Amino acid sequence: MFRATKIRLYPTAAQQDLIARQLGCVRFVWNKALDLKVAAWKERRESLSIHTLITMLPVWKAGDYPWLKDADAQALQMTLRHLDRAYGNFFARRARFPRFKKKHAARQAYAYPQRVKVESDKVFLPKIGWVKAVVHREIMGAIKTVTVSRSATGKYYAAVLTEDGRSLPEPVRHVTRVTGIDLGLNDAVIASNGTKTPNPRFLRRSLKNLRRKQQSLSRKVEAAKARCVAAGRPVADLRDYFGSNIAKARRQVARAHERVRDARTDWQHKVSRQLACENQAVCVETLNVQGMMKNRRLARAIADVGWSGLVTHLEAKMQAQGGHLVRVDRFFPSTQLCSRCGARNADLTLKDRTWTCAACGTTHDRDINAAINIRQQGILQLKAAGLSVYAHGGGVNPSPIGMVAA
Numbered sequence: 001m002f003r004a005t006k007i008r009l010y011p012t013a014a015q016q017d018l019i020a021r022q023l024g025c026v027r028f029v030w031n032k033a034l035d036l037k038v039a040a041w042k043e044r045r046e047s048l049s050i051h052t053l054i055t056m057l058p059v060w061k062a063g064d065y066p067w068l069k070d071a072d073a074q075a076l077q078m079t080l081r082h083l084d085r086a087y088g089n090f091f092a093r094r095a096r097f098p099r100f101k102k103k104h105a106a107r108q109a110y111a112y113p114q115r116v117k118v119e120s121d122k123v124f125l126p127k128i129g130w131v132k133a134v135v136h137r138e139i140m141g142a143i144k145t146v147t148v149s150r151s152a153t154g155k156y157y158a159a160v161l162t163e164d165g166r167s168l169p170e171p172v173r174h175v176t177r178v179t180g181i182d183l184g185l186n187d188a189v190i191a192s193n194g195t196k197t198p199n200p201r202f203l204r205r206s207l208k209n210l211r212r213k214q215q216s217l218s219r220k221v222e223a224a225k226a227r228c229v230a231a232g233r234p235v236a237d238l239r240d241y242f243g244s245n246i247a248k249a250r251r252q253v254a255r256a257h258e259r260v261r262d263a264r265t266d267w268q269h270k271v272s273r274q275l276a277c278e279n280q281a282v283c284v285e286t287l288n289v290q291g292m293m294k295n296r297r298l299a300r301a302i303a304d305v306g307w308s309g310l311v312t313h314l315e316a317k318m319q320a321q322g323g324h325l326v327r328v329d330r331f332f333p334s335t336q337l338c339s340r341c342g343a344r345n346a347d348l349t350l351k352d353r354t355w356t357c358a359a360c361g362t363t364h365d366r367d368i369n370a371a372i373n374i375r376q377q378g379i380l381q382l383k384a385a386g387l388s389v390y391a392h393g394g395g396v397n398p399s400p401i402g403m404v405a406a
């Protein structure tokens with residue numbers, strides 16, 4: 001089983017310099033190799049193999065680019081492998097054509113294939129040395145790769161990928177604890193047992209702060225542009241003229257974004273952890289997030305909740321414990337069906353938060369009813385896949401409104 005652990009690094013000023021140099025060399029090799037590959041194909045219809053490119057590295061070092069010797073050789077080879085994979089992904093139609101790496105990109109990273117050591121309070125990086133670190137979780141198993149990155153806010157991380165030699169646990173065949181969840185905007189997660197997790201609205205809270213910082217940044221950029229024009233310098237090279245004020249404003253914008261992102265990720269892990277702890281199977285409706293994103297008013301709220309990240313984390317946690325994540329087709333009319341008798345209420349509108357079934361008289365909370373239907377549909381799918389499901393309760397018989405746990 002692979003496991004990734006992200007460790008915060010605290011390099012000294014001298015080590016930051018070395019990391020910057022390493023990043024520069026990796027960027028150079030990526031861009032140089034990409035350039036050669038594109039040219040070889042254009043001019044000679046030749047596709048340069050990864051092996052050809054790797055044999056070029058010592059030639060470059062001995063020739064025009066002796067400073068490449070300062071960088072870790074294996075990290076340089078690694079970037080060629082990444083480029084090779086990026087090409088493969090492009091031809092398999094999984095990704096866009098690989099792009100040149102920019103010096104001013106917000107996040108910069110490079111990877112070591114081996115020779116990294118992790119101790120309780122420090123990490124050894126080849127060519128950099130022992131770097132102070134906060135290792136919040138024990139690193140178990142063999143280290144596969146270590147990716148060193150510098151964020152837009154100037155923080156350093158090492159993402160350590162390990163393989164513990166074990167395989168994923170066998171998924172359980174007898175399921176007794178199942179929950180269906182409906183994903184919403186007022187409440188982010190509505191569970192079939194009636195539990196509602198409110199939408200934390202990270203972005204809305206931080207948006208004002210973010211907007212103020214963005215305005216401050218753009219004012220400074222405009223002023224710098226005006227100075228360039230006045231001095232007759234090309235505006236296109238503006239980034240090279242950026243003074244410390246603009247750099248500072250840009251860091252502040254990046255930090256505001258980072259805070260929102262961190263809070264959201266943290267929330268996703270907490271919610272998915274709890275769902276995973278309490279269940280052997282969680283049923284979730286597949287969402288047409290891209291379709292919903294076209295509705296601009298909904299788009300920000302959806303991006304704010306981060307449903308897809310939540311489901312991704314949930315799936316990983318369920319797999320790690322031998323549980324199931326059941327995706328229920330989004331065209332299944334989970335909202336309109338009465339979860340008690342199965343009658344369909346086609347007249348239901350988005351505004352109806354509660355409704356009473358004309359066939360059996362049960363009054364439903366719209367979202368909980370949907371979650372119960374998703375659960376029932378998920379149980380059917382589990383049974384269809386040959387599993388036995390002995391699940392009782394969990395809100396299969398809906399409680400009357402007012403008695404549900406909210």
Ligand SMILES: [Zn+2]
Pocket residue numbers: 338339340341342343357358359360361362
């Ligand atoms: Zn009914």
